Amino acid sequence: MTLMPRNRANHPVAYAPGYKSSVPRSPRLALIAGSPTATEQTGPVFGHELIGKLDNNLILNFTGEPAIGERIIVHGRVMDETGRGVPNALVEVWQANAGGRYRHKKDGYLAPLDPNFGGCGRTLSAQDGSYEFMTIRPGAYPWPNGVNDWRPMHIHFSVFGASFGQRLITQMYFEGDPLIYRCPIVATIPDKAAVDRLVAPLDMNRALPLDCLAYKFDIVLRGNRQTMFENRMEGL
Amino acid sequence: MVQPLGYLPESASQTAGPYVHIGCTPNFVGIHGIYDQDLGLEPFPKDAKGQRITITGVVRDGVGKSLNDVLVEFWQADADGKYGPGAQGFARRASNFDTGEWELTTIKPGAVAGMAPHIGLWVVARGINIGLQTRLYFEGDDHSKDPLLNRLEHQNRRNTLIAKDTGNGTWRFDIQLQGEGETVFLDM
Ligand SMILES: [Fe+3]
Numbered sequence: 001m002t003l004m005p006r007n008r009a010n011h012p013v014a015y016a017p018g019y020k021s022s023v024p025r026s027p028r029l030a031l032i033a034g035s036p037t038a039t040e041q042t043g044p045v046f047g048h049e050l051i052g053k054l055d056n057n058l059i060l061n062f063t064g065e066p067a068i069g070e071r072i073i074v075h076g077r078v079m080d081e082t083g084r085g086v087p088n089a090l091v092e093v094w095q096a097n098a099g100g101r102y103r104h105k106k107d108g109y110l111a112p113l114d115p116n117f118g119g120c121g122r123t124l125s126a127q128d129g130s131y132e133f134m135t136i137r138p139g140a141y142p143w144p145n146g147v148n149d150w151r152p153m154h155i156h157f158s159v160f161g162a163s164f165g166q167r168l169i170t171q172m173y174f175e176g177d178p179l180i181y182r183c184p185i186v187a188t189i190p191d192k193a194a195v196d197r198l199v200a201p202l203d204m205n206r207a208l209p210l211d212c213l214a215y216k217f218d219i220v221l222r223g224n225r226q227t228m229f230e231n232r233m234e235g236l
Numbered sequence: 237m238v239q240p241l242g243y244l245p246e247s248a249s250q251t252a253g254p255y256v257h258i259g260c261t262p263n264f265v266g267i268h269g270i271y272d273q274d275l276g277l278e279p280f281p282k283d284a285k286g287q288r289i290t291i292t293g294v295v296r297d298g299v300g301k302s303l304n305d306v307l308v309e310f311w312q313a314d315a316d317g318k319y320g321p322g323a324q325g326f327a328r329r330a331s332n333f334d335t336g337e338w339e340l341t342t343i344k345p346g347a348v349a350g351m352a353p354h355i356g357l358w359v360v361a362r363g364i365n366i367g368l369q370t371r372l373y374f375e376g377d378d379h380s381k382d383p384l385l386n387r388l389e390h391q392n393r394r395n396t397l398i399a400k401d402t403g404n405g406t407w408r409f410d411i412q413l414q415g416e417g418e419t420v421f422l423d424m
Pocket residue numbers: 096151154156253255
């Protein structure tokens with residue numbers, strides 16, 4: 001198996017002056033490209049013993065008492081660029097509470113902490129790459145960047161595929177949120193289609209009547225190719 | 237028209253943001269009771285074969301300030317140059333909120349498949365829009381045949397990938413995101 005080269009056109013640019021933190025933190029020299037080696041083609045494999053029973057339930061996993069907010073299921077598949085499901089991918093998520101406040105000493109936003117909301121969860125994808133979380137819908141929040149910049153409602157995702165070279169951190173946005181296309185962090189991605197692929201649609205087929213709504217968020221990691229020609233015997 | 241190739245585009249990266257710790261190292265920021273311990277604390281079991289080493293470093297921005305909100309991940313081979321099994325060889329560190337320093341105690345990796353001993357690093361933080369891949373090699377090792385280092389035409393850029401030997405099994409590896417001495421970042 002060989003990782004396919006990363007198509008940087010699908011990604012944000014490093015230096016995006018609209019997102020001020022990127023100005024001093026963006027490399028200015030060209031990345032050094034090369035074929036992936038064993039270091040990029042292998043990666044940590046996490047076992048199911050890592051995952052606790054409530055790890056993917058952010059409504060209950062902090063104190064056992066339910067967090068306040070709009071109850072939702074977030075589900076989808078981790079796939080690679082060939083469309084194959086990625087099994088056993090470790091998916092870690094974090095988010096603000098329903099008021100838009102993070103449980104973090106650096107977040108001093110006016111909205112109150114929810115005593116029953118920690119804000120993180122994790123799961124391992126199934127054989128077909130599918131995963132799901134139960135959580136509350138995070139609130140939008142203001143942040144110091146421009147004079148009046150707001151983050152749209154979002155959930156942060158960290159994904160481990162089968163290899164270190166597939167490592168990805170991204171964010172999921174919610175269908176219909178008018179703040180998405182006003183956000184300077186979203187705007188670091190020049191390709192509108194690539195932005196749209198981070199917006200999870202409402203999925204009434206997975207909503208539970210009288211219980212919760214659902215959003216579907218598929219995640220695509222770098223692809224792996226395998227051909228006879230790559231495995232040819234010496235001299236052929 | 238021709239048949240569509242049918243590949244799916246990779247999902248776009250987004251910055252890990254200032255609160256990456258909540259998701260990746262919750263115990264480090266005082267969110268206890270969800271996970272027993274943070275992921276990637278110990279890359280190898282206590283009795284793993286090889287030389288125990290400690291690496292410390294900071295990640296600096298273009299104005300020379302150490303990032304106190306950076307998350308660094310490490311992936312390396314064992315002393316015999318083998319990856320795995322399981323998550324062995326993986327580590328994750330959040331930098332200190334005051335000093336910006338991270339510290340990793342691990343095993344010195346063996347050489348892997350024609351490459352000099354090295355550790356793969358992946359760096360994310362607020363202001364970093366897509367995770368930065370780089371490598372840490374060790375001062376004093378023979379790097380003359382390492383294919384990656386030999387690709388770098390500027391000697392001073394090559395040095396950005398080599399950790400300084402600070403004696404007694406300790407090493408120093410600072411990453412410069414931008415400007416003078418900018419670290420080599422990889423697209424591999
Ligand atoms: Fe956020």
